[in-house]
Amino acid sequence: MKYVKCHPDKCGYKLVCMATCAKKVQKSDDPALANIVITKKDDGTIDMNVCNQCGQCIDVCPTGALYRNKPGVVRINKDICVGCYTCVGFCPTGSMRTHESRTVPFKCISCGNCVKACPNKALAHEEGEFEPSYFEKGEPGEPGETFPKEYF
Amino acid sequence: MPTAKELQAMKSKHNVLATFSYDKPKVDKGYANQTLYVNIESNEIKSKPVTQDMKDKFIGGRGFDLWLLWHAVNDDTRWDSPENEICIATGPIGGTTQYPGTGKSLVTTISPTTEQVIDSNVGGYFGPLLKFSGWDALEIQGKATEEIIIVIDGEESTVTIETAPEEPVDTHILSEILTDMYAEDEDDRRNVSVVSAGRGAEHALIGCLNFSLWDVRRGGIRVKQAGRGGIGSVFRNKKLKALVVRQPGVSGDSNNPADLNVIQKTGVKMHREICTEDHRQERMRTTGTPHLIEVMNAYDLLPVHNFQYGKHDDTPKITSDVWFKLFTQGIPDGCWYGCSMACAKTVENFELRTGPYKGEIVRVDGPEYETAAGVGSNCGIFDPAAILELNFYCDTYGVDTISWGTTVAFLMECYERGIINKEHTGGLELKFGNREASLELLHQVARGEGFGLIAGQGIRRIKKIFADKFGADINFLNDIGMENKGLEYSQYVSKESLAQQGGYALTNKGPQHDEAWLIFMDMVNNQIPTFEDKAEALHYFPLWRTWFGLNGLCKLPWNDVTPADNPETDEPNKVPEHVDNYVKLFNGVTGMNITREEIILQSKRVYDFQRVFNIRLGKGLRKFDAQPYRAAGPVTKEEYESRAERYDGQLKELVGFDPEGKSTEEKLAALRVYKEDQYEKLMDSVYKRRGWTENAVPKIETLKEIGIDYPEIVEVVKRHL
Ligand code: SF4
Numbered sequence: 101m102k103y104v105k106c107h108p109d110k111c112g113y114k115l116v117c118m119a120t121c122a123k124k125v126q127k128s129d130d131p132a133l134a135n136i137v138i139t140k141k142d143d144g145t146i147d148m149n150v151c152n153q154c155g156q157c158i159d160v161c162p163t164g165a166l167y168r169n170k171p172g173v174v175r176i177n178k179d180i181c182v183g184c185y186t187c188v189g190f191c192p193t194g195s196m197r198t199h200e201s202r203t204v205p206f207k208c209i210s211c212g213n214c215v216k217a218c219p220n221k222a223l224a225h226e227e228g229e230f231e232p233s234y235f236e237k238g239e240p241g242e243p244g245e246t247f248p249k250e251y252f
Numbered sequence: 253m254p255t256a257k258e259l260q261a262m263k264s265k266h267n268v269l270a271t272f273s274y275d276k277p278k279v280d281k282g283y284a285n286q287t288l289y290v291n292i293e294s295n296e297i298k299s300k301p302v303t304q305d306m307k308d309k310f311i312g313g314r315g316f317d318l319w320l321l322w323h324a325v326n327d328d329t330r331w332d333s334p335e336n337e338i339c340i341a342t343g344p345i346g347g348t349t350q351y352p353g354t355g356k357s358l359v360t361t362i363s364p365t366t367e368q369v370i371d372s373n374v375g376g377y378f379g380p381l382l383k384f385s386g387w388d389a390l391e392i393q394g395k396a397t398e399e400i401i402i403v404i405d406g407e408e409s410t411v412t413i414e415t416a417p418e419e420p421v422d423t424h425i426l427s428e429i430l431t432d433m434y435a436e437d438e439d440d441r442r443n444v445s446v447v448s449a450g451r452g453a454e455h456a457l458i459g460c461l462n463f464s465l466w467d468v469r470r471g472g473i474r475v476k477q478a479g480r481g482g483i484g485s486v487f488r489n490k491k492l493k494a495l496v497v498r499q500p501g502v503s504g505d506s507n508n509p510a511d512l513n514v515i516q517k518t519g520v521k522m523h524r525e526i527c528t529e530d531h532r533q534e535r536m537r538t539t540g541t542p543h544l545i546e547v548m549n550a551y552d553l554l555p556v557h558n559f560q561y562g563k564h565d566d567t568p569k570i571t572s573d574v575w576f577k578l579f580t581q582g583i584p585d586g587c588w589y590g591c592s593m594a595c596a597k598t599v600e601n602f603e604l605r606t607g608p609y610k611g612e613i614v615r616v617d618g619p620e621y622e623t624a625a626g627v628g629s630n631c632g633i634f635d636p637a638a639i640l641e642l643n644f645y646c647d648t649y650g651v652d653t654i655s656w657g658t659t660v661a662f663l664m665e666c667y668e669r670g671i672i673n674k675e676h677t678g679g680l681e682l683k684f685g686n687r688e689a690s691l692e693l694l695h696q697v698a699r700g701e702g703f704g705l706i707a708g709q710g711i712r713r714i715k716k717i718f719a720d721k722f723g724a725d726i727n728f729l730n731d732i733g734m735e736n737k738g739l740e741y742s743q744y745v746s747k748e749s750l751a752q753q754g755g756y757a758l759t760n761k762g763p764q765h766d767e768a769w770l771i772f773m774d775m776v777n778n779q780i781p782t783f784e785d786k787a788e789a790l791h792y793f794p795l796w797r798t799w800f801g802l803n804g805l806c807k808l809p810w811n812d813v814t815p816a817d818n819p820e821t822d823e824p825n826k827v828p829e830h831v832d833n834y835v836k837l838f839n840g841v842t843g844m845n846i847t848r849e850e851i852i853l854q855s856k857r858v859y860d861f862q863r864v865f866n867i868r869l870g871k872g873l874r875k876f877d878a879q880p881y882r883a884a885g886p887v888t889k890e891e892y893e894s895r896a897e898r899y900d901g902q903l904k905e906l907v908g909f910d911p912e913g914k915s916t917e918e919k920l921a922a923l924r925v926y927k928e929d930q931y932e933k934l935m936d937s938v939y940k941r942r943g944w945t946e947n948a949v950p951k952i953e954t955l956k957e958i959g960i961d962y963p964e965i966v967e968v969v970k971r972h973l
């Protein structure tokens with residue numbers, strides 16, 4: 101599985117990645133729709149936030165709209181997503197995104213467009229590995245204990 | 253589960269008695285702006301407009317239900333009168349997907365056990381799908397002559413009444429059959445919700461309704477219960493087998509809120525809070541409500557042996573660590589989309605040991621705390637498998653677990669005290685702890701035979717039977733039979749909290765914890781010491797909690813998780829940040845601009861209206877708020893002596909009675925005089941704070957002040973002034 105790795109120390113805060121992502125992936129000029137977010141903190145340092153494809157959101161989704169595609173990237177099936185935003189609140193890195201013009205969340209699809217666009221090489225497309233979720237394994241969850249047959 | 257062919261055969265036996273086609277409105281700011289009326293006697297189906305006045309005064313949910321019911325019945329309507337209705341509604345916020353606890357249905361009817369209005373709050377997808385099908389509420393009137401179902405298809409915009417002669421009645425089979433029958437394909441099952449009862453509800457008066465949802469993750473049906481007050485019995489009495497709603501395409505803006513952005517932001521904030529806080533606080537996501545078992549036991553509040561005691565040495569056998577291991581973990585367990593509190597736990601692969609489904613492997617929805625304490629500790633059954641088996645059968649038979657637990661506990665005490673014996677019970681040894689006996693009695697209810705026919709009637713009627721037919725002492729039965737207004741108590745010992753005694757018995761529907769839960773504020777933290785303080789709490793909290801029912805909300809995400817800084821706020825018991833969330837949700841959905849205070853006013857209208865409704869039905873007055881003495885203090889010697897130090901101390905410090913050298917009987921009597929007097933004083937203070945007369949009748953000036961002085965309401969009140 102390939103994911104976008106950030107190197108904030110190299111970032112020049114030009115926000116080329118955000119513009120590129122918004123344009124190429126979301127077909128919009130609004131950088132607030134980008135799947136990657138670069139912010140300057142109060143102390144002047146740069147924060148880069150993008151999904152690392154860990155997949156923890158998959159098991160909080162009540163509809164099964166979140167899944168890992170063949171190459172291993174976590175995707176949202178917009179047709180069955182009900183826009184509950186549980187995944188947004190539970191994402192460990194805060195990388196599931198929302199926008200007031202949308203009723204479903206959006207996230208990095210690991211296409212690498214931003215990586216190519218970054219003039220400072222502050223982004224890289226790297227291989228990663230993660231524990232599959234229950235849903236991916238086709239299991240409803242961690243099964244509970246059962247009672248011995250001769251219980252009563 | 254029947255095959256596709258068998259399903260088809262079953263469906264081919266349906267005879268469509270009426271079809272109604274309608275123009276489906278787009279939901280606008282939380283309202284479909286029409287309600288659905290179905291008469292299953294005349295087969296009339298029609299749409300009624302929702303007026304602005306209805307929205308202003310009654311908001312939705314329970315408010316709409318009550319308003320519709322009020323106009324459907326007369327002063328003499330009883331639970332089984334044809335004009336009695338079952339009304340179901342969510343509310344304006346109901347169906348929101350972004351905030352936890354926003355998918356509840358509110359159900360009302362005239363109850364067989366309380367003979368006045370009952371309301372019940374239930375999860376499952378029915379209410380929201382009903383609204384998205386174009387209906388803010390559904391009222392069902394009349395009695396059918398053959399077994400029928402009502403099918404609401406929001407996509408086709410049709411409502412049909414169909415005979416359904418062949419489908420089995422029990423919920424775990426019926427809800428799955430009907431889901432499969434009315435879903436277009438496998439994927440469509442998530443868009444179907446079924447309401448059903450079961451065989452038990454046919455013979456018992458404590459019947460419940462099950463509201464289903466299709467759990468995509470488990471690939472099966474889940475059911476949540478509208479448990480209280482026998483609504484399932486009314487349902488079966490009407491020969492209703494089921495209600496089916498189908499509405500595909502739920503999305504983040506199906507409720508079409510005025511300001512989606514506010515809803516989304518408030519929702520995300522709350523999900524985040526649950527994500528970071530729940531595992532540190534109540535652990536609802538992993539253990540659901542049964543985490544309360546050990547808490548209640550620790551504070552001597554867990555009902556044991558028919559509320560005689562508040563703790564037991566065997567409690568560790570049914571505490572949350574046990575349930576944690578039995579529940580499936582790591583899966584979204586909301587009873588509607590977006591409930592990240594996810595308390596609706598299940599036990600999978602449970603093999604039934606008794607009854608008609610013996611040997612089958614089933615999913616058990618629960619237990620909730622109330623079930624585990626009710627059919628468990630209160631009956632002396634400290635056995636998780638037996639609790640699960642009772643939980644499963646109560647649900648599928650359509651029997652309320654809370655009423656069942658409290659009733660069986662009462663019967664067991666009667667048995668142990670020799671008030672009834674094996675001759676009365678048909679050989680059942682109804683001793684505390686006898687799990688087989690409780691189960692067999694439940695199966696008798698479902699079969700409509702033996703002692704089950706008595707047990708299913710609820711405590712109020714059972715007391716009368718025991719006194720009239722078996723020569724029992726009615727005064728003693730009244731002391732130990734844990735019911736008020738005809739409703740069985742839910743599962744908290746209220747003896748040491750006067751405020752909670754009021755929270756239980758000074759209610760509209762009867763002793764159910766969803767009106768007020770004040771034990772910690774009162775008994776543990778001593779935050780409301782005076783009568784005025786208690787009256788204020790018994791004004792504010794019941795109204796605050798009523799509001800959830802007006803809007804289609806669940807109470808749990810309000811205070812079963814709280815922001816990390818909640819203890820530092822002015823009024824942590826109210827959870828101010830969450831109150832603000834609800835103000836935002838209401839305004840965000842409806843486009844209105846209410847304040848925190850208006851929440852209380854909105855509830856006050858419906859609350860007082862419900863009181864007047866009860867008065868109209870010949871109930872609702874002060875005398876009906878009386879509590880069984882066991883809710884307030886020790887009835888028997890054993891109870892007194894088990895906590896002698898506590899009670900002796902109370903006699904000395906509060907009563908001014910020196911217990912030294914006195915017999916237990918003398919001490920019991922002195923304590924009782926004091927406790928009963930305290931309760932009377934509490935009633936006086938509470939009624940005064942609520943703007944009611946001493947006889948618990950809302951004053952005309954109160955009705956004027958809150959704007960529900962409609963002539964028909966004032967007319968009822970005038971009869972009692
Ligand atoms: S917002 Fe959509 S993808 Fe995210 S948890 Fe909810 S249903 Fe699943």
Ligand code: SF4
Pocket residue numbers: 352353354355375585586587588591592593594595596806807808809
């Ligand atoms: S907190 Fe529990 S009962 Fe309430 S809505 Fe969520 S899952 Fe349902």
